[in-house]
Amino acid sequence: MADKGASLSVAKPSTMEIRGPDGVRMELVVNGVSRVLHLEPRVSLLDALREHMALTGTKKGCDQGTCGACTVWVDGRRVLACLTLAITCEGRDVTTIEGLTEGDELHPMQRAFLEHDALQCGYCTPGQIMSAVALLNEGHAETDREIAEWMSGNICRCAAYPHIRSAIREVRDRKTGQ
Amino acid sequence: MTTGSTLEAVGRPLDRVDGAAKVTGSGRYAAEFTPPGTAYAALVGARTASGRIIGINTGAAEDADGVLAVLTHRNLPKVAAPPHLLPSLAGHAAPGESFFPMQDEVVHYFGEPVAMVIADSYERAQFAARQVHVDYARDASVTTLDEGRDQAYEPEAIFAGFLPARSVRGDIKAGFAAAAQRLDATYHFAANHHHPIEPSATTAVWDGDRLTLYDATQGIVASQRTVAALLGIPPSKVRVRASFVGGGFGCKAMIWPHVTLAAMAARWVRRPVKLALTREQMATSCGHREEQEQRIELGATDDGRLTALRHHKLSLTSPFDEWAEPSLSIAAQAYACPHYEGVYRLIRGNTMTPTFTRGPGETTGMFALECTMDELAHRIGVDPVQLRLRNHAHADPNTGHPWSSDGAQECYQRGAARFDWQSRNPEPRSERDGNWLIGKGMATAGYPVFFPMQPQRARARLYADGSAVVQAGTQEFGTGAATAMTQVAADGLGVPLHQVRFEYGDTDLPNVAATVGSAGAGMISAAVHTAVTALRDQLIAQAVLDPASPLHGVDPAAVVVSQGRMELRDDSGTGETYRQLMERHFMTDMDALGSWSPPAPDVPYGLATFGAQFAEVAVDQDLGLVRVRRMVGVFAPGRVLNAKTARSQAMGGMLWGIGQALLEGAVTDTRDGRWANAGLGEYLLPVNADAPDVAIEFVEVPDPVVNPLGVKGLGEVGMVGAAAAIANAVFHATGYRARELPIRIEHLL
Amino acid sequence: MRAISYTRATDVPGAVAAVTNDPGSSFLAGGTTEVDLLRLDVLRPNRLVDINRLPLADIEDRADGGLVIGALARMSEVAQAPGVVERYPMLSQSLLLGASAQLRHMASMGGNLMQRVRCSYYRDPESACNKRVPGSGCSALEGVHRGHAILGTSEHCIATHPSDMAVALVALDAVVQVEGVKGTRTIPVDDFFLLPDDTPEREHPLTPGELITAIEVPPLPMARRSLYLKVRDRESYEFALASAAVALALEDGVIRGVRLALGGVATKPWRAHRAEETLLGQPADEDMFARAAAAELAPAVTRPMNAFKAELARRTVVRALRTAVALRGET
Known part of the structure; x- marks a missing residue:
C-alpha cells in the first residue's frame, strides 16, 4: 500500500493476489454482523444475500440494473446489489432491509409506507424503502418533484408512486419537526 | 349484507x-425458499420463431462445473396429457397455451424453451445454459400483423371458445343509414408485456411421490391442477404454496410451462429445484397482450346520439390457440346504441399464446371507442361528458336487462366536479404554460363482472x-x-x-x-x-x-x-x-x-363496473414530450371492502394507463421473432417521475345480484379508459389524434 | 457469467501491470455496465482487476479555474461537487440526468467513459454484431433501431453512444489522463471516442492495460451558465433520444463563443463543430439557431425507425440554444 501510484515502478505482485475462479473465502459485514462465506468471485452481492445468507428481503427484479428492487446500502450509499460483486464488498458495510428495523420496531419509513399504503405486491418495497431512507439522508426530498426524480430508480409496477411520495414526505416533515 | x-x-x-x-x-416469495440441496434450473430459449431443431449439442453444458442435468426434447419425459387452454377462472387445469415445449423438435415461437440446465448453483446453471448449442432449420414466420394480414380469418369463437367471434344486435346497416354523423377510425396497439417486478419463479420440492411447489401464481389451485394433469399425478399429491406473490397483472393468471418444468427438473435430479425466469425471459414465457388493430365505425345523430357502432378487431394469436383478449364487451355495452356489430379476426402467428394483461381486452377496446367518442364530441360541438351522459345505457343494450348496479352517471358527474372539467375551454391548443401545451381529456371506464x-x-x-x-x-x-x-x-x-x-x-x-x-x-x-x-x-x-x-x-x-x-x-x-x-x-x-355458488351465467341482469377517467397532460410539442399532470378517476365498484387498498388498486390501474398511452410498446424483430426490447431498460414502465398525483372517488352502489356483499372488483376498471383520457387530453392540447399506442415522441413532432 | 478470478488492485502501476500482462483480464470499477454485460455473456474476461480502492477519487480545483476529476470519483459525487455545480453546470446536469441515484453512486467517471452501447443486438450474444464479433454483421441496420444513431454511423455499426456526461465533457474540451506500462499520456476527450468506421469493435484509442486515471476539465468562463438538455420518452431513468450540452458567450446579442455537443444521436459524444462554426460571430436569434441545427444534422443518415431523430435533434439544439440565451439574461 506504500505505492501511491505516482511512479511507474515495477508492480508488486505480492499485493495482487489472484483469487478464484473457484469458491474463495470472503468475509462480509452485513447489517453489522460479520459472515464468512465461500463463494465464487462471480457471485453478485444480491445472490450472496438471497441464496447464501437467507437475507431474501433484498429482491431480484431484473438482475441488470434497470429496476431498483435490489437496492441496498454499501458504506451508507444506496447501490444496486445485482451489479455489485459480493467479493468487492469485503471490508465494506452492507446494510439491507433486514438491518433497518431495530428489534421489532419498524423504521419510521417502514411505518409510513404501511400507513400510506405505499405498496401493493410488496416486491419492490424493500428497495423503495432503502432508497427512500437514503434519499432523505442525501437531502433530495425538498419538493414532490425532487422526491419523484430521486426515487425514479425504483420501479413499482403496482404504481404506488404517489403513496410512496406521501410516505417520504411524512417522514421528512417529522424529521424536520414540521 | x-x-x-x-x-x-x-x-x-x-x-x-x-x-x-x-x-x-x-415475506417469502416463490424463489426465496432454499431447502437444503437446492439446485437451480435455467431455461434455454429457441432462437427462431419457426422451424425445427436439427442439432443440439449439450456436451459443453454437461461438462460445465456443477451441472447436474441438461434436459432437451430428447430426454425430457413427455407430459401425461396434452395441455388444453382453459381460463383459470374455471377452476380447472389452466395451461396458458395448448402446448408444452420440449416434446419434439418443432419450434413455434422465439424463446420457446428448448433446453433446461440444472446445476448446483445459480451462476453455474446460467453459465451452462449459455453453452447449449442448438442448430435450427428455420422456416418463414409471422410475428406481426403486417406480416400476416393476408392470412387473417374470422374464427368461430375466441378466448378458449367462450366468446363468439361475431356478435350483432339490431340492424347495423339501418343504424348507419339513420346516422347524420359517421366516424371511421383505426387504432393500432403495440403488444404489451406485464413485467411484474417479481419475475415468475417456481421452487419444486419432491418428498417421495408428493410434490410441493412454491409458485409465483395468481391461482395456486390452477398451478396445482395444471401440474398434476401434465405430470399425470393426482392433484392430492401436489401442494402449491404462495404466501407472497410479487405482482401478476395477468402473466401469473394462467399456468405456463416453466412451472411444470421446475417439477420435472426436481424429479430428474432428485433435489429441490428453483427455476426463476430472467427478466428477458418474462417476455417469452408467460404471455403478453397481443399486437392488435381495432377499427371503430360510429354513426350518430347531429346531437350525438349513437345509432350504429361497428367494432372490428384484428389480432395476432399463436399456432395453438384462437386467443384474443376480449376487447369488444364493454365497448358494446357502455352506450345505448341500438345497432351493433362486433367481430374478432385473427392471424395465426409465431408467438406464444397471448394472455390476460391488466384490463384485458377492455382497455384496448375502450381506448378505440372512447377516442372515437371524443372525436364525435369535438366534431358536433358537444361537451365530451355530456355526450357520454346523453348516450348512457340505462339497461344492458345487449339484452335489455337492467344493470345489477350502475352508477356511471354519478361517476361522470363527480369526476367532472372533482376535476373542474367545466373550466376547460373545449378549443384544442387553447391553453399554454411556457413550452407546454395543456390539454384535458376524459373517457368512460368499464369492466364486466365475471363469475367463476x-x-x-x-x-x-x-x-x-x-x-x-x-x-x-x-x-x-x-x-x-x-x-x-x-x-x-x-x-x-x-x-x-x-x-x-x-x-x-x-x-x-x-x-x-x-x-x-x-x-x-x-x-x-x-x-x-x-x-x-x-x-x-x-x-x-x-x-x-x-x-x-x-x-x-x-x-x-x-x-x-x-x-x-x-x-x-x-x-x-x-x-x-x-x-x-x-x-x-x-x-x-x-x-x-x-x-x-356463483349466479348462473344467464342471470337476467347486465353485469359491469363503470367509472369515469379524467386526465390533464402537458405536451411540449417541439420536443414531442407528453407528461401527465394529474388524473381523476371515479368508479362504482359495488361495495368497497377496504377504502385504502381499493384506492391503491384503482390508482395502480390508472397509472398503468400512462404506460399504455405513452411508454409501453413491445417491438418484434421480424427476422427471428425476437422481442427487441424485452428488458426493462428498453421496455419502458412508468417511473415515479412519470406518475402524477391521482384523485380517486368511489360511488358505492348496492348490488344485490353479483355476490353476497355486492362486490364488483377494481383491479381492471381503474385502467380501462385511462389511456383514452390521456390520448383525448393530448388531442385537446395539440390537435393530434392518436391512432397508435403508445403515443411516441415521433408522432408529435 | 463465466467463472472469473478476482484481483484487488492496491496501486495504479500494479493494476496496469496486471491487466497489461493478462490479456484475458479487465479492470472493474463501478461495475454498472461491466457486471451487466458479464452476466449477459457479452463480455468474457477470465479475470477482473478491481480498481475501486485505488486513490483516484479526488476532485481537485485547479488554480487556473479548471478541474481535475479522479477517474474513480463517482457520478453522484462529481455532480454535486461545488466546483462542478458552479463552473460547469452542464456537466453536473448531464450527470444528474443519467441513470438513477443508485447507479450514480456506483458508476465512476472513468467507467462512464468506458461504458458500452445499449444496442439490443450488441447485448444479445447470439445476434450478429460487428462491435462484439467483428465481421459478423450489424443486425441493427435492418432491425429495430429506433434508438440508434444518425450521426457518425457506418455500414458496420449504428449504435448510439449512451453517455450523457461524455457529451458535456466533449463540449468542455476535457482531456483524459491515462496510465499504461509505458507511462502517462493525455488524450483530448473528443479523440478518446472513435467512430465505428470499419472497426466498430475499437471504441477508444487505449492499449490493453491502459487505465484512465483522471479527467481534466479546462477553465471555461462561459460554462458557468451552461446547460444540458435531455429528451427521452420517460421522465427519468432512460437514455437520451437526443440531448445537447450548450455554453454561450454573448456580446450585445452576438455569439462570441459557443460550445455545443449532442448526445443520443451519434455513435460517439458529438461535438457540433458545424453548428458552432455557423453560430460564431452571428446574432443569437432563432433563425441562426435553426440554421446551425440544420447544418449539424445535414450529414445525418437515418433509417425508418430513427428518421425522427434528425428533426428531434434539430429542435433539441434550438431549444438548448434558446434556453442558454435566456440563462444569460439576454434576449
Missing part, C-alpha cells in the same frame, strides 16, 4: 395485514376464546385481498378485527379459483362470508336451543353478533358471548365450511 351482523370493519381503510412482512422484507364456474369455498374456525382463523386457498399479489378478507370475516362472525387471522396461499385450504378478471374480491369475499356466517348461524342456533342460554327459544333471525356477543337486535341486553356459550359446552372450537 344479510342480517345477523353489522358492518364495522368492512370498508374501513385498514392497513394491510401483510404489510409489515412486506416493509421488513420478511365452480362453487368457491372457505373455512372458518372460531376458538372458545373468541379468536378466529378463516382460510381460503387463494393468494395475495398486491390486491389487498388478505386484508379485505380479514375485514369480511370479522364482520360476518361479529368479532373484532384483531381476533381474526385470514390464512391463504396453500392448496391444502378450501379451493378458490384463480384471481383474475377482477373476480377475486367478489368471489373470495363471497366464500369467506358464506363460511363465517354459517359458523355464526351454527352458534346462534346452538344458543337458541340451549335452555341455559339467555337466547333460548328466540327467533334466530332476531339475533345479531357484535364484538363476539350474540344478542337480540331489538334488545341488546339479552344475549351472551360466543365464549360463554362455548365454555359452557366444553367446546374448544367450532368449524364451518362455506361454499358459495
Whole structure:
C-alpha cells in the first residue's frame, strides 16, 4: 500500500493476489454482523444475500440494473446489489432491509409506507424503502418533484408512486419537526 | 349484507395485514425458499420463431462445473396429457397455451424453451445454459400483423371458445343509414408485456411421490391442477404454496410451462429445484397482450346520439390457440346504441399464446371507442361528458336487462366536479404554460363482472376464546385481498378485527379459483362470508336451543353478533358471548365450511363496473414530450371492502394507463421473432417521475345480484379508459389524434 | 457469467501491470455496465482487476479555474461537487440526468467513459454484431433501431453512444489522463471516442492495460451558465433520444463563443463543430439557431425507425440554444 501510484515502478505482485475462479473465502459485514462465506468471485452481492445468507428481503427484479428492487446500502450509499460483486464488498458495510428495523420496531419509513399504503405486491418495497431512507439522508426530498426524480430508480409496477411520495414526505416533515 | 351482523370493519381503510412482512422484507416469495440441496434450473430459449431443431449439442453444458442435468426434447419425459387452454377462472387445469415445449423438435415461437440446465448453483446453471448449442432449420414466420394480414380469418369463437367471434344486435346497416354523423377510425396497439417486478419463479420440492411447489401464481389451485394433469399425478399429491406473490397483472393468471418444468427438473435430479425466469425471459414465457388493430365505425345523430357502432378487431394469436383478449364487451355495452356489430379476426402467428394483461381486452377496446367518442364530441360541438351522459345505457343494450348496479352517471358527474372539467375551454391548443401545451381529456371506464364456474369455498374456525382463523386457498399479489378478507370475516362472525387471522396461499385450504378478471374480491369475499356466517348461524342456533342460554327459544333471525356477543337486535341486553356459550359446552372450537355458488351465467341482469377517467397532460410539442399532470378517476365498484387498498388498486390501474398511452410498446424483430426490447431498460414502465398525483372517488352502489356483499372488483376498471383520457387530453392540447399506442415522441413532432 | 478470478488492485502501476500482462483480464470499477454485460455473456474476461480502492477519487480545483476529476470519483459525487455545480453546470446536469441515484453512486467517471452501447443486438450474444464479433454483421441496420444513431454511423455499426456526461465533457474540451506500462499520456476527450468506421469493435484509442486515471476539465468562463438538455420518452431513468450540452458567450446579442455537443444521436459524444462554426460571430436569434441545427444534422443518415431523430435533434439544439440565451439574461 506504500505505492501511491505516482511512479511507474515495477508492480508488486505480492499485493495482487489472484483469487478464484473457484469458491474463495470472503468475509462480509452485513447489517453489522460479520459472515464468512465461500463463494465464487462471480457471485453478485444480491445472490450472496438471497441464496447464501437467507437475507431474501433484498429482491431480484431484473438482475441488470434497470429496476431498483435490489437496492441496498454499501458504506451508507444506496447501490444496486445485482451489479455489485459480493467479493468487492469485503471490508465494506452492507446494510439491507433486514438491518433497518431495530428489534421489532419498524423504521419510521417502514411505518409510513404501511400507513400510506405505499405498496401493493410488496416486491419492490424493500428497495423503495432503502432508497427512500437514503434519499432523505442525501437531502433530495425538498419538493414532490425532487422526491419523484430521486426515487425514479425504483420501479413499482403496482404504481404506488404517489403513496410512496406521501410516505417520504411524512417522514421528512417529522424529521424536520414540521 | 344479510342480517345477523353489522358492518364495522368492512370498508374501513385498514392497513394491510401483510404489510409489515412486506416493509421488513420478511415475506417469502416463490424463489426465496432454499431447502437444503437446492439446485437451480435455467431455461434455454429457441432462437427462431419457426422451424425445427436439427442439432443440439449439450456436451459443453454437461461438462460445465456443477451441472447436474441438461434436459432437451430428447430426454425430457413427455407430459401425461396434452395441455388444453382453459381460463383459470374455471377452476380447472389452466395451461396458458395448448402446448408444452420440449416434446419434439418443432419450434413455434422465439424463446420457446428448448433446453433446461440444472446445476448446483445459480451462476453455474446460467453459465451452462449459455453453452447449449442448438442448430435450427428455420422456416418463414409471422410475428406481426403486417406480416400476416393476408392470412387473417374470422374464427368461430375466441378466448378458449367462450366468446363468439361475431356478435350483432339490431340492424347495423339501418343504424348507419339513420346516422347524420359517421366516424371511421383505426387504432393500432403495440403488444404489451406485464413485467411484474417479481419475475415468475417456481421452487419444486419432491418428498417421495408428493410434490410441493412454491409458485409465483395468481391461482395456486390452477398451478396445482395444471401440474398434476401434465405430470399425470393426482392433484392430492401436489401442494402449491404462495404466501407472497410479487405482482401478476395477468402473466401469473394462467399456468405456463416453466412451472411444470421446475417439477420435472426436481424429479430428474432428485433435489429441490428453483427455476426463476430472467427478466428477458418474462417476455417469452408467460404471455403478453397481443399486437392488435381495432377499427371503430360510429354513426350518430347531429346531437350525438349513437345509432350504429361497428367494432372490428384484428389480432395476432399463436399456432395453438384462437386467443384474443376480449376487447369488444364493454365497448358494446357502455352506450345505448341500438345497432351493433362486433367481430374478432385473427392471424395465426409465431408467438406464444397471448394472455390476460391488466384490463384485458377492455382497455384496448375502450381506448378505440372512447377516442372515437371524443372525436364525435369535438366534431358536433358537444361537451365530451355530456355526450357520454346523453348516450348512457340505462339497461344492458345487449339484452335489455337492467344493470345489477350502475352508477356511471354519478361517476361522470363527480369526476367532472372533482376535476373542474367545466373550466376547460373545449378549443384544442387553447391553453399554454411556457413550452407546454395543456390539454384535458376524459373517457368512460368499464369492466364486466365475471363469475367463476365452480362453487368457491372457505373455512372458518372460531376458538372458545373468541379468536378466529378463516382460510381460503387463494393468494395475495398486491390486491389487498388478505386484508379485505380479514375485514369480511370479522364482520360476518361479529368479532373484532384483531381476533381474526385470514390464512391463504396453500392448496391444502378450501379451493378458490384463480384471481383474475377482477373476480377475486367478489368471489373470495363471497366464500369467506358464506363460511363465517354459517359458523355464526351454527352458534346462534346452538344458543337458541340451549335452555341455559339467555337466547333460548328466540327467533334466530332476531339475533345479531357484535364484538363476539350474540344478542337480540331489538334488545341488546339479552344475549351472551360466543365464549360463554362455548365454555359452557366444553367446546374448544367450532368449524364451518362455506361454499358459495356463483349466479348462473344467464342471470337476467347486465353485469359491469363503470367509472369515469379524467386526465390533464402537458405536451411540449417541439420536443414531442407528453407528461401527465394529474388524473381523476371515479368508479362504482359495488361495495368497497377496504377504502385504502381499493384506492391503491384503482390508482395502480390508472397509472398503468400512462404506460399504455405513452411508454409501453413491445417491438418484434421480424427476422427471428425476437422481442427487441424485452428488458426493462428498453421496455419502458412508468417511473415515479412519470406518475402524477391521482384523485380517486368511489360511488358505492348496492348490488344485490353479483355476490353476497355486492362486490364488483377494481383491479381492471381503474385502467380501462385511462389511456383514452390521456390520448383525448393530448388531442385537446395539440390537435393530434392518436391512432397508435403508445403515443411516441415521433408522432408529435 | 463465466467463472472469473478476482484481483484487488492496491496501486495504479500494479493494476496496469496486471491487466497489461493478462490479456484475458479487465479492470472493474463501478461495475454498472461491466457486471451487466458479464452476466449477459457479452463480455468474457477470465479475470477482473478491481480498481475501486485505488486513490483516484479526488476532485481537485485547479488554480487556473479548471478541474481535475479522479477517474474513480463517482457520478453522484462529481455532480454535486461545488466546483462542478458552479463552473460547469452542464456537466453536473448531464450527470444528474443519467441513470438513477443508485447507479450514480456506483458508476465512476472513468467507467462512464468506458461504458458500452445499449444496442439490443450488441447485448444479445447470439445476434450478429460487428462491435462484439467483428465481421459478423450489424443486425441493427435492418432491425429495430429506433434508438440508434444518425450521426457518425457506418455500414458496420449504428449504435448510439449512451453517455450523457461524455457529451458535456466533449463540449468542455476535457482531456483524459491515462496510465499504461509505458507511462502517462493525455488524450483530448473528443479523440478518446472513435467512430465505428470499419472497426466498430475499437471504441477508444487505449492499449490493453491502459487505465484512465483522471479527467481534466479546462477553465471555461462561459460554462458557468451552461446547460444540458435531455429528451427521452420517460421522465427519468432512460437514455437520451437526443440531448445537447450548450455554453454561450454573448456580446450585445452576438455569439462570441459557443460550445455545443449532442448526445443520443451519434455513435460517439458529438461535438457540433458545424453548428458552432455557423453560430460564431452571428446574432443569437432563432433563425441562426435553426440554421446551425440544420447544418449539424445535414450529414445525418437515418433509417425508418430513427428518421425522427434528425428533426428531434434539430429542435433539441434550438431549444438548448434558446434556453442558454435566456440563462444569460439576454434576449
